[in-house]
Amino acid sequence: MTDPTANLRDASLTKSILAEVRRITTQPWNIMEICGGQTHAIMQYGLDQLLPPEITLIHGPGCPVCVTSLQAIEQGLQIASRPDVIFTTFGDMLRVPGNQADLFTARSQGADVRVVYSPLDSLKIANANPDKQVVFFAIGFETTAPTIASTILTASRNGVNNFSILPANVLVPPAMHAILSNPTNRVQGFLAAGHVCAVMGYHEYLPIAEQYQIPIVVTGFEPVDLATGILMAVQQLEAGQHEVTNAYPRFVTREGNQVAQKIISQVFEPVDRQWRGIGTIPLSGLGLRPEYASFNGLPRFELDQTPLYESPLCIAGKVLSGIAKPLDCPAFSTECTPAHPLGAPMVSSEGACAAYYRYHRIPG
């Protein structure tokens, strides 16, 4: 069998697409890739080095662990530290700093924190440990929401009473509104996250493109995908267009995966949510609908209200909203490194600061 990704990583094809970008570019353009996975891929393949100097890629807020609020992390730490709890989470979350500690610290102090690859694994753990409360840290965008929702449906159907979630899922379109309505916004075009659109489709971006007169290109994650997305965005910018176009048609349709959407809306409803470094964005999160509210872990535990502390050095908010680049931060690679992160973007492999640290540091 041939490797289906081989063509999508073809260096000469990627370079020829980016050569076309160079050919048609007549003036400076700022394009935001929303998803941290795209930031990571751009840095990994060094695609930013192949762009003409007029094109600036701005890294968006699409890193789920980066935007998870400090309050949610503190709540997670408190719940995880209880002796009657098994706390399950995606791996990336373990090293995200709260006020003072992270989940690794909690684990070293005896907390039972387990990394799961799918939220459904939490149910297996709950069944195997009937004397414990199993709490899953429900983070991520529209991509993780369907499996989390189906986990809750399964738990509900099977009457699993010792399972709950700490709800922290967020949604992409409200974040785009927040970025575009900010008076300091520099973003002139978007590369929309291909996997989010695989679930949600791209019809919900049509009003955004119209309202803000901005081109949005649904874009994948391989070098050829990214180069194509950039080219299609620049073509629109140069032509003065503002449409939603699809550079990822092998996975994305206008309407998306309607089964997944139905499961999400069966279990969740939009709620206001706080984004770390950005603030509260109206209706930008997924909260449990009343009929599934019993799976909300928060009311099950008495939690202390802790004052929230962010490092004054960290400019994560500006990085996440595209106003600053990681290299603009005075703490970058000095006080703040992946081993000792001051802010979440330095933690996750999808975080912009971590991607810069790993792939893009100035030699020296």
Place this chain on the structure above:
Amino acid sequence: MTQSNIPALEGPCCPLPIADRGQIVLGHGSGGQMTHDLVRDVFQSRLANPILNTANDAAYLVDAPPGKRLVVSTDAHIVSPLFFAGGDIGRLAVCGTVNDVAMLGADPRFLTATFILEEGFSIQELELIVDSFAEACLEAGVELIAADTKVTEKGKSDKLFISTTGFGWADSQLQIGGEQAKPGDVVIISGPVGNHGIAVAEARGNFGFSSQVRSDIAPLNHLVKALLDAGLDVHVLRDPTRGGLATTLVEIARQSQVNIQLEEENIPIDKPVRKTCELLGLDPLYMANEGKLILILPGDQTEEALHLMHITRYGEAAKVIGQVLESSKGQVWLQTPFGTTRVLEMLAGEMLPRIC
């Protein structure tokens, strides 16, 4: 009371101790008869040699031959689970230490080992592991000359830990080490990277699919000997274990105060390893290896080194992956197939799977 409830008293009825429990109990660590039986039945029966058989509290080491000096290395082996595709903790405990000794250009000859057993651990599994330990010793050509067992209460350790110390002899003139990489040298890897890390992660049972990847655990001392016997001017030998190829090369670049430039396309990675890493958001350059070595030597000896490796076990898939460049910065650069470059850093902490 009915007749049938009266026990038949056909012989002595005082409670005899249970001789064969099938699992480790605290009595196995008492130093008394149970300890002796365990050592005799599980260890000496599999690892006998004249030095171990003297059964004293210590062993005399054989003198190093003239012109040779003693090389020693020690390593504690903790792996969960104890068995995984391609190996187990027994093979790991031998190969890990044998390889560390070999990486200074030495010929490993002797091992000592401490087996820390948790109360309740299955003796049958212990026997399988000691079998595998003995088989790896045979393959590497090393003898276990001193050993110890200890038993901890249940919950105070995790099934089995093995600590080994290795001794070998190296030519007194040899100058092999991480600080010896020089501009003009080439960097060779003995085979594809990342297999051990994936195999162990999969054995932990949290992938939810089978990657078909097997650990690469192997003793590399014969491969090293082939290179040195041929008179190659070896500057650096290092096995990229924890932290993987990238972390190990950064260590070497910093120790030697040089830059190392790698060609990404030339780094051998088995397809199942690459696919599994992509699926889980892991980077094969940071995954552990237990049967690979990095060889750095002058560029004009590349062909001879590659030829020797290709005809020696565990070196069949050796490839040139980069070169050593003049610089005091101690950085590792990766040249991508796109003509772009990026810097490789050490692994920051535990490698964590990405979310989406």
